[in-house]
Amino acid sequence: MSQSLMALIGAAVVGLIMIVACLNVPEGSGRQKMVLSTLLFWGGILYFGHNVLQEVEAERKAQAPKHWEELHNLGTAALARHERDQAEKLLEEAVATAEKEYGPNDLRVATSAFYLASSAVRRDQCARAEPLYRKALAIQEKNLGKNYPDTVQTRQELAEVLRKLNREKEARVLLEQDKTPAKPVRRTKGR
Numbered sequence: 243m244s245q246s247l248m249a250l251i252g253a254a255v256v257g258l259i260m261i262v263a264c265l266n267v268p269e270g271s272g273r274q275k276m277v278l279s280t281l282l283f284w285g286g287i288l289y290f291g292h293n294v295l296q297e298v299e300a301e302r303k304a305q306a307p308k309h310w311e312e313l314h315n316l317g318t319a320a321l322a323r324h325e326r327d328q329a330e331k332l333l334e335e336a337v338a339t340a341e342k343e344y345g346p347n348d349l350r351v352a353t354s355a356f357y358l359a360s361s362a363v364r365r366d367q368c369a370r371a372e373p374l375y376r377k378a379l380a381i382q383e384k385n386l387g388k389n390y391p392d393t394v395q396t397r398q399e400l401a402e403v404l405r406k407l408n409r410e411k412e413a414r415v416l417l418e419q420d421k422t423p424a425k426p427v428r429r430t431k432g433r
Contacts, residue, residue, distance in 0.1 A: 310340040314354050326361055333358040352381035356396055363399070368406045375400040394420055 317332030333354050340350040359374035379400055382393040397416055404413040 308339075310336055310343055310350050310354070313339055314350070314357075317354070318357055321357065321361055326365060330358060330361050333361065347381050347384055349381060349385050352378040352385075352396075355381075356399075359403075360399070363403060363406075368403045371403050372400065372407065375403060388419055 313332050313336035317329050317336055320326075320329035320332060336354040337351055337358060340348055340354055344350055355374045355378040359371040359378065362368070362371035362374065375396060379393065379396045382390065382396055386393050397419060401413040401416045404410070404416065
């Protein structure tokens with residue numbers, strides 16, 4: 243808690259004590275002056291409180307995650323805790339941040355889009371998941387190739403979404419790409 247906020251709370255307590263004291267002072271024995279000073283005191287607290295709240299809000303904004311990695315990690319952690327609303331908010335921000343910081347075809351965009359799509363599928367929001375998986379797949383194919391394991395997984399997830407949307411033919415066409423054999427691994431002698 244900031245020092246300003248603690249000072250504001252202390253001042254509010256003093257103000258409450260002053261109000262109680264005003265109520266206990268008999269009529270005519272300086273009660274008007276005491277009431278006036280209490281009102282001025284509370285006016286100061288309100289002015290000071292407004293400034294403190296602005297300071298607290300500025301602190302909160304300064305501490306908010308700004309970089310893709312932090313947003314993405316917080317989003318996936320929220321997914322693991324089944325806090326889907328929070329996770330999706332963070333992952334949406336991660337996608338936007340990655341696009342802004344690294345460009346629309348960066349793998350970080352694909353990674354956050356993939357997790358966001360996965361969350362949408364868990365909520366039975368396949369129509370929402372489809373464009374996210376397509377975005378992730380396009381980026382992965384461009385950067386990693388069609389047969390890279392992450393690309394294959396995204397393609398399979400997209401095909402499953404298409405099946406759930408009753409678009410079996412599109413899903414089959416998509417999965418036909420997985421039947422393309424990968425380049426053989428060259429083995430060296432002695433291994």
